[in-house]
Amino acid sequence: MENANFHHALKIREDLCIGCSHCMNVCPTEAIRVKNGKSVLFGDRCVDCGECFRVCPVSAIIIDHDDFNYIFDYKYRVALVPAVFTGQFPEDISLRQIYSVIMDIGFTHVYEVENGVEILSDAINETAANHPEKKPLISSFCPAIVRLIQVKFPSLVDNIMLLKPPLDISALHIRRELVSKGIPDEETGIFYVTPCAAKIAAIKDPVGELSSAITGVINMDILFNKVYRQVKQRNIQSCTLPIGGKLSKKATCWSLTNGEAPHVKGRSLAIDEIKNVIDFLERLENEEVSDIDFLELRACDESCAGGVLTISNRFLTAERLRNHSDDYQSEQEYQHPDAAASILENKDFLMEQIEIGEIKPRSMMKLDENMSEAMKKMEKVNRIMQLLPMVDCGICGAPSCQALAQDIAQGDANINHCIFIQKILEQKGELSLDDSVKIMQEIWGFGKTNKYRDLKGI
Amino acid sequence: MHFEFNVEGGNFSKAGTASSQLKKILKQLNVDPKVIKRVVVALYEAEVNIVAHAFNGIIYIDIDTEKIEIKLIDEGPGIADIELAMQQGYSTASPEVREMGFGAGMGLPNIKNNTDELKVTSEVGKGTTVEMITYLSS
Numbered sequence: 304m305e306n307a308n309f310h311h312a313l314k315i316r317e318d319l320c321i322g323c324s325h326c327m328n329v330c331p332t333e334a335i336r337v338k339n340g341k342s343v344l345f346g347d348r349c350v351d352c353g354e355c356f357r358v359c360p361v362s363a364i365i366i367d368h369d370d371f372n373y374i375f376d377y378k379y380r381v382a383l384v385p386a387v388f389t390g391q392f393p394e395d396i397s398l399r400q401i402y403s404v405i406m407d408i409g410f411t412h413v414y415e416v417e418n419g420v421e422i423l424s425d426a427i428n429e430t431a432a433n434h435p436e437k438k439p440l441i442s443s444f445c446p447a448i449v450r451l452i453q454v455k456f457p458s459l460v461d462n463i464m465l466l467k468p469p470l471d472i473s474a475l476h477i478r479r480e481l482v483s484k485g486i487p488d489e490e491t492g493i494f495y496v497t498p499c500a501a502k503i504a505a506i507k508d509p510v511g512e513l514s515s516a517i518t519g520v521i522n523m524d525i526l527f528n529k530v531y532r533q534v535k536q537r538n539i540q541s542c543t544l545p546i547g548g549k550l551s552k553k554a555t556c557w558s559l560t561n562g563e564a565p566h567v568k569g570r571s572l573a574i575d576e577i578k579n580v581i582d583f584l585e586r587l588e589n590e591e592v593s594d595i596d597f598l599e600l601r602a603c604d605e606s607c608a609g610g611v612l613t614i615s616n617r618f619l620t621a622e623r624l625r626n627h628s629d630d631y632q633s634e635q636e637y638q639h640p641d642a643a644a645s646i647l648e649n650k651d652f653l654m655e656q657i658e659i660g661e662i663k664p665r666s667m668m669k670l671d672e673n674m675s676e677a678m679k680k681m682e683k684v685n686r687i688m689q690l691l692p693m694v695d696c697g698i699c700g701a702p703s704c705q706a707l708a709q710d711i712a713q714g715d716a717n718i719n720h721c722i723f724i725q726k727i728l729e730q731k732g733e734l735s736l737d738d739s740v741k742i743m744q745e746i747w748g749f750g751k752t753n754k755y756r757d758l759k760g761i
Numbered sequence: 762m763h764f765e766f767n768v769e770g771g772n773f774s775k776a777g778t779a780s781s782q783l784k785k786i787l788k789q790l791n792v793d794p795k796v797i798k799r800v801v802v803a804l805y806e807a808e809v810n811i812v813a814h815a816f817n818g819i820i821y822i823d824i825d826t827e828k829i830e831i832k833l834i835d836e837g838p839g840i841a842d843i844e845l846a847m848q849q850g851y852s853t854a855s856p857e858v859r860e861m862g863f864g865a866g867m868g869l870p871n872i873k874n875n876t877d878e879l880k881v882t883s884e885v886g887k888g889t890t891v892e893m894i895t896y897l898s899s
Binding site for chain 2: 664668677681
């Protein structure tokens, strides 16, 4: 039931980390501590939302991805591009230019992720109609939210719709399409251009599935830099259209906030930003809110337009996508001779594959597997909480007094990590100044406590 | 383990505090999510009942490895006919309370559905006591 070693796309580079605790303070699942002057990640609590990545002042938090040259291991290289990627570019750069450059830098095909929406939106309504017991149905679109529910809201895992996101549906379709054109499956590499860390983790270690149809992942910021540079350097007029043809307005805006909700029958609600989502799920768990049929929940503010690997301002990206989607409606586009068949022609095949397996809870909240042990630990936590100052200063290397108390009860920390307790112990003569400094060094590293040896002249 | 929470009558913005706290505690104790859900839903309903009808109340919670016992004692108008109050759809809630989405007359029946043992005692003009027990292994 539990898998502590599941894949994370977020990694902390110890050589770069300065132990500033910014990441620790923003982590919505309290998954980070500072030890020996470096941030340490608790893998079983991290949901790959990427909030830590946003605030790191020294870029010590990195997002694991595949090397760009990995694409050349394959004879046929498909760039699976989400609409928010095109939304990163200034308005005067056309979709044609963007896609042409993607082909020029090494891809043989460009396919838009949101094509899968045409299959998925019907499947969502079918699931909602066939499974009233799952009400409110929670979208499986955002992988950080799926993981958040697994670790923090285990009683709600059954509400998650067991359907593949558009990304996987499109990957399956394009794979099948290329095979139908006589291209051997093993010669095709499908590379997803990701706006966030959570999607990478979901591809490398899919929840509810054994493997993914996607070969590799290219981070959006990296591809953006490559493409934008080429666009700037050359005046590209050639027109390589995406092989899927035009996206509908619904598909183009699917990854934005309120992209899914309006297309699901009944009362549906769209909530973005992970703390807003946590607050809402708390209420949902208490059944304080009821009679909602569908929940679109996204970890990032402005959904994928606000992904941690995006470059452009999230509001401008969202605006651009909405404008593009209007263009799509009006413009009569030239159809590329290599254009793939519409995804709807593969509907039966894709509908057969669209379901994913059971999503299991893996609660990070429990103090112990055994309830009486957990009760003992909780009593200990409560006793410790009486002693702590409740200022959540973070000097102990934990994000809050509560987190420190739990770490102590679990045997991962000591009460004298608290700076207030240290002062009292020093006053009582139970802790020497040297020992107190040593404790600080164990938390914050030698460098930070050694800086202040010579204070003269300040 | 023993916990106590005070409930303030009329303060809907705080309604749900005790149930949220209990939920957190039960998650930490590794209680089955399905059991947690039942207990929390029952307590939330009972908590809202105090906020909606009484002047104030105290919630006592006792947890051991077999069961969760919750006792809610309020000072308030009391319930004249408990049997009637237990019927679905019956409500004495004021229009203001109903406007806030409460008072649909689902409270006590919903509590009953989500607990293993339920006892309601009341004295008109004095207050109501609700006792509920949920067993951890069913």
